Amino acid sequence: MANATIRDVAREADVSVASVSRALNGHSNVRPELRRHVETVAAALGYVPHAGARNLSMARANAIGVVLPDLHGEFFSETLRGMDRAASERGLQLLLSNLHDGDRAVAMLHTMRGRVDGLIIMAPHIDPALLLAGLPSSIPAVLVNCAAPGKDRPTLQVDNVAGARVMTEHLIATGRRQIVHLSGPESNAEARERIEGYRAAMDAAGLQHRIVAGDFMQETGAALTPQILRDHPEMDALFAANDMMAIGALIALRAAGIDVPGQIALAGFDDIPLSRLISPALTTMHVDIAGIGERAVARLTDAIAGAKDHQLEMSLPELMVRETTQKARVSRA
Amino acid sequence: MANATIRDVAREADVSVASVSRALNGHSNVRPELRRHVETVAAALGYVPHAGARNLSMARANAIGVVLPDLHGEFFSETLRGMDRAASERGLQLLLSNLHDGDRAVAMLHTMRGRVDGLIIMAPHIDPALLLAGLPSSIPAVLVNCAAPGKDRPTLQVDNVAGARVMTEHLIATGRRQIVHLSGPESNAEARERIEGYRAAMDAAGLQHRIVAGDFMQETGAALTPQILRDHPEMDALFAANDMMAIGALIALRAAGIDVPGQIALAGFDDIPLSRLISPALTTMHVDIAGIGERAVARLTDAIAGAKDHQLEMSLPELMVRETTQKARVSRA
DNA sequence: ATGAATGATGTAACCGGTTACATCAAGCAG
DNA sequence: CTGCTTGATGTAACCGGTTACATCATTCAT
Secondary structure, eight states, X not given: OOOOOHHHHHHHHTSOHHHHHHHHXXXXXXXXXXXXXXXXXXXXXXXXXXXXXXXXHHXXXXXXXXXXXXXXXXXXXXXXXXXXXXXHHTXXXXXXXXXXXXXXXXXXXXXXXXXXXXXXXXXXXXXXXXXXXXXXXXXXXXXXXOSSOOTTSOEEEEOHHHHHHHHXXXXXXXXXXXXXXEEOOTTOXXXXXXXXXXXXXXXXXXXXXXXXXXXXXXXXXXXXXXXXXXXXXXXXXXXXXXXXXXXXXXXXXXXXXXXXXXXXXXXXXXXXXXXXXXXXXXXXXXXXXXXXXHHHHHHHHHHHTTOOOOOEEEEOOEEEOOGGGSOOOOOOO | OOOOOHHHHHHHHTSOHHHHHXXXXXXXXXXXXXXXXXXXXXXXXXXXXXXXXXXXXXXXXXXXEEEESOOOHHHHHHHHHHHHHHHHHTTOEEEXXXXXXXXXXXHHHHXXXXXXSEEEEEOTTXXXXXXXXXXXXXXXEEEESOSSOOTTSOEEEEOHHHHHHHHHHHHHHTTOOSEEEEEOOTTOHHHHHHHHHHHHHHHHTTOOOEEEEOOSOHHHHHHHHHHHHHHOTTOOEEEESSHHHHHHHHHHXXXXXXXXXXXXXXXXXXXXXXXXXXXXXXXXXXXXXXXXXXXXXXHHHHHHTTOOOOOEEEEOOEEEOOGGGSOOOOOOO
């Protein structure tokens, strides 16, 4: 019933456990015939090594823990895809954990200790002090898009401030003036940075900011749009803090009979795969989502190998002009 | 430097390791003052229990392994989301593995032995015999959308045959006659079942089948469409075996200046979130993707708990009529 | 022929927890 | 006062691997 252990194999093959271990792991100092014999017996018993035990004795889990704020939407699935690719190249597995709130966060990190060699933490919505307090300094970790660029941890970030500034400037350059920013939640560091970039560009152009607080969800983008139209009747551009909200807004604008980009320009942020597929195609800031996942794994494996490189790696998003921000038609009236 | 172990805590607190273990795990037979003392010392040392060691000694990993064919696209990210929800409710973590080909598949399963309590295997593209051969019968596993309904394993499947039949009948009922099926890869069990459903409905209506082999990828849907238009100039409906290919086809059709659904009706399968967001919205078979993920975890935890219920659970997809299959306009000519 | 070097194999400690069982002190009934 | 029960704590075995080191048989140089 229960699975065979290495001792069962040793007894059956009439050799020591050490020989079984060596034979099965391809060590060189094993007689070929002995190796074959052990392999035969192991196969006959259906022996599969117990990875947990091996991990314990080798003090190496060959796995990395990934904590994400949310599995919703394409953004995180893309990140995960990048991580998976980089991880399986290195023979690592991913231990996944959704990180809802700050309290359970620390408990979660603890659950991971001893089952993973390091952690990738993506938590723009969690107080970084709280996070780092619960993180033993001995466990390697890379922070992705966290609020504070962990001083003594490798860190990856998207330059949200610059990105939002570029997008806002693009909107201004294409003739928009009454630009409303539909932001992410205040508690989210990336959302705050994007607000900052928007503010900077608007200030530089001498325009007035209008910020409406959203929460990065598509439904909210749709739900808030009618209200935005009411409160800002003069609006000629809507800059959503991420693509999902922009798409929600697009649906609501379409439902309201508003022409995009004819009457109102629409912009998003992230460039999820979906954004080029909708119609009209969404202008957005391209973030190399899967690439960030890959880089995170690369940095983490370096850190696990002992690298002391705690540099902050900042990636600059790129403006993708598509259909939703084409110049407004000359008024037909 | 290295992390404190339970013996460090025991030494520092001047008690035995057993007491530390008991105190920290909330056993009742510990003097309250001793417990507090141990907790204080543990906190002072920054002690975090080594989950791997605990797993080994308790013979319980509190994790489940998930093997997926591909992380691409919304389908699997939705599945994963459902699994994550169900898993974290039960205090389980997910160990993720992308399963590219059959050879590495078995190795992968072995890597998981001893680090997970059970497996969820989603592998419509892998020879089930190969798969089950590599799977020790002692490890609980549930099969999702695998080619063969594992006789002695809990199994979840989508009724692809019925679903494809319903969709094809819908197309016929809305007046289409020259219906081309853009199928998934022959190696994929689900693709084969959808072909079968399409065939059944076409046969029943006395119509001729036209099947073009695709591979479930959006790019392929787009790339194959011009060729399909050339080879089947009379086509009035295109039924893609999944939504991603349908969306690819939609883009290509739009580029070719073809009116959907005016000239050609378009249908997909899966009902990924994206399909209702594109324009025109895609008619498709709704599959409760996240729900299947949740059910898989539920069935697996039952199996881990010792349930012997190896019933095949079949879920019936539901027709979602949207814009791409509205009745063809009366010819304007 | 003898001692050293080499190579294959076995013994047992170790990784870091959990827990059955032993031990011991205190409380209590007779 | 003695013997039994009860509760708290300690001892050590165990989970299933890996591996340093010991052992032993060869082989080879001297």
